[in-house]
Amino acid sequence: MRLILLGPPGAGKGTQAANLIDSLNIPHISTGDIFRANIKNETELGKEVKSYLNEGKLVPDELTTRVVWDRLDQEDCKCGFLLDGFPRTIPQAEALKAGLIERGLELDKVVNIDVDTDILVKRLAGRRVCKSCGATYHVAGNPPKVDGKCDSCDSEVIQRDDDKEETVLNRIKVYENQTQPLINYYTKEGLILTFDGTKPIDELSQEILDALNESK
Numbered sequence: 001m002r003l004i005l006l007g008p009p010g011a012g013k014g015t016q017a018a019n020l021i022d023s024l025n026i027p028h029i030s031t032g033d034i035f036r037a038n039i040k041n042e043t044e045l046g047k048e049v050k051s052y053l054n055e056g057k058l059v060p061d062e063l064t065t066r067v068v069w070d071r072l073d074q075e076d077c078k079c080g081f082l083l084d085g086f087p088r089t090i091p092q093a094e095a096l097k098a099g100l101i102e103r104g105l106e107l108d109k110v111v112n113i114d115v116d117t118d119i120l121v122k123r124l125a126g127r128r129v130c131k132s133c134g135a136t137y138h139v140a141g142n143p144p145k146v147d148g149k150c151d152s153c154d155s156e157v158i159q160r161d162d163d164k165e166e167t168v169l170n171r172i173k174v175y176e177n178q179t180q181p182l183i184n185y186y187t188k189e190g191l192i193l194t195f196d197g198t199k200p201i202d203e204l205s206q207e208i209l210d211a212l213n214e215s216k
């Protein structure tokens with residue numbers, strides 16, 4: 001299956017992806033995770049994208065698209081993929097479409113997770129992520145079993161640099177201006193499935209899996 005997870009910052013794309021890939025057996029490809037790993041490892045790409053992430057701005061389309069195709073052309077994506085955080089602009093969606101056509105491939109569905117802005121701000125302020133494996137928690141709603149330690153790998157659980165309130169508000173604005181138009185774009189393509197992102201995490205994962213099964 002070739003899927004896209006669409007939704008504003010804090011909608012739960014990463015949280016749902018972690019659940020969905022277990023059942024779907026496809027790799028989870030998050031452009032945000034790729035950029036953060038490169039920043040952490042101080043690669044050339046990391047140096048190039050760091051200021052965009054810190055300010056909550058989008059990395060330029062051409063660079064982002066190149067990074068995504070480098071990843072999608074790897075062997076493990078032959079059976080499909082779950083894209084999280086890409087595409088985020090109409091030009092990125094067009095570039096994805098062109099690349100898929102070139103390779104004789106098609107998208108199956110776009111899973112759109114819908115959450116109101118006031119909830120997003122609260123979620124991102126309370127979000128904590130594992131420093132090593134990237135597992136996602138929330139101080140109130142979904143805390144790690146041992147305070148400050150990741151359930152899966154025991155590493156330290158920290159706050160993401162771009163989860164400071166003013167950066168969060170900027171990311172939401174960027175989403176509304178540049179990414180939200182993709183809902184209409186993929187509706188026209190007949191690919192969109194929209195879900196209420198305020199449901200409990202596991203219930204929502206099951207609902208998404210059921211809908212994907214039904215649409216086969």
Ligand code: AP5
Pocket residue numbers: 007008009010011012013014015016030031032033035052053054056057058059060064084085086087088092123124126127128136137138139141142162171197198199200201204
């Ligand atoms: P990225 O890492 O993609 O960030 P984002 O889109 O802002 O999304 P988040 O990761 O913040 O939220 P999420 O939807 O994954 O929510 P999560 O599951 O963590 O991108 C970061 C940056 O990279 C961008 O700003 C940009 O600079 C750059 N970038 C990335 N892709 C790009 C692209 N294509 N083009 C250009 N630039 C790009 O959940 C959030 C919180 O809510 C957690 O605490 C979680 O526990 C909680 N939660 C989740 N689900 C529920 C639920 N159902 N109920 C209650 N709480 C929940």
Ligand code: MG
Pocket residue numbers: 013014015030032
């Ligand atoms: Mg995420």
Ligand code: ZN
Pocket residue numbers: 130131132133134135150151152153154155
């Ligand atoms: Zn971990």
